[in-house]
Amino acid sequence: EVQLVESGGGLVQPGGTLRLSCAASGFTFNRHWLSWVRQAPGKGLEWVANIKEDGSEKYYGDSVKGRFTISRDNAKESLYLQMNSLRVEDTAIYYCTRDSFSAWWHYFEDWGQGILVSVSS
Amino acid sequence: SYDLTQPLSVSVALGQTARITCGGDNIGAKIVHWYQQKPGQAPILVIYRDGNRPSGIPERFSGTNSGNTATLTIGRAQVGDEADYYCQLWDSGTSVFGTGTKVTVL
Numbered sequence: 551e552v553q554l555v556e557s558g559g560g561l562v563q564p565g566g567t568l569r570l571s572c573a574a575s576g577f578t579f580n581r582h583w584l585s586w587v588r589q590a591p592g593k594g595l596e597w598v599a600n601i602k603e604d605g606s607e608k609y610y611g612d613s614v615k616g617r618f619t620i621s622r623d624n625a626k627e628s629l630y631l632q633m634n635s636l637r638v639e640d641t642a643i644y645y646c647t648r649d650s651f652s653a654w655w656h657y658f659e660d661w662g663q664g665i666l667v668s669v670s671s
Numbered sequence: 672s673y674d675l676t677q678p679l680s681v682s683v684a685l686g687q688t689a690r691i692t693c694g695g696d697n698i699g700a701k702i703v704h705w706y707q708q709k710p711g712q713a714p715i716l717v718i719y720r721d722g723n724r725p726s727g728i729p730e731r732f733s734g735t736n737s738g739n740t741a742t743l744t745i746g747r748a749q750v751g752d753e754a755d756y757y758c759q760l761w762d763s764g765t766s767v768f769g770t771g772t773k774v775t776v777l
Binding site for chain 1: 702764768
């Protein structure tokens with residue numbers, strides 16, 4: 551059974567930093583792209599970033615480009631999201647996902663339960 | 672950026688068929704996926720690559736994609752199908768979600 555467990559969320563002030571982690575199990579970690587997807591309170595889904603199996607390729611959504619960094623540690627079977635210069639509008643539940651990715655498609659096969667990040671003074 | 676437009680809400684009578692549309696410029700040339708999200712829960716994948724069902728998803732769920740509209744169809748709708756539904760695709764190095772549709776079973 552695929553399990554994705556996020557941690558590291560919480561309350562942070564605007565301009566602050568936070569690092570999310572996602573511990574994975576139940577699948578061959580180094581054979582899958584992974585993503586972070588977020589959902590602001592009462593709003594829809596927004597893709598944040600994704601990363602290739604070996605970490606050599608990364609893509610970011612426009613709203614987080616230059617502020618967030620996605621990374622992974624295949625030995626620890628963990629995914630990370632370093633969030634800098636946080637804004638009030640970054641407040642959301644952040645989901646870790648296991649992806650299917652090719653030159654023609656990208657979708658989210660499995661999702662973690664999510665972790666809340668609140669940015670407020 | 673590529674925009675995906677969904678109706679805000681769709682209502683369906685118990686046991687009838689619900690159709691949720693996802694509109695985008697020439698979306699039929701792209702590959703679309705669908706997610707179901709119930710209140711307080713993480714989304715789950717219900718249709719991938721236009722019309723394929725993951726294991727465990729009932730055959731009542733189906734998808735099509737042509738022209739400027741992709742469609743998720745829920746046959747023989749049940750109370751347990753009440754949820755928000757999102758379409759999604761990959762375009763020019765970006766993953767895009769639709770605006771989301773709330774399905775109510777009457």
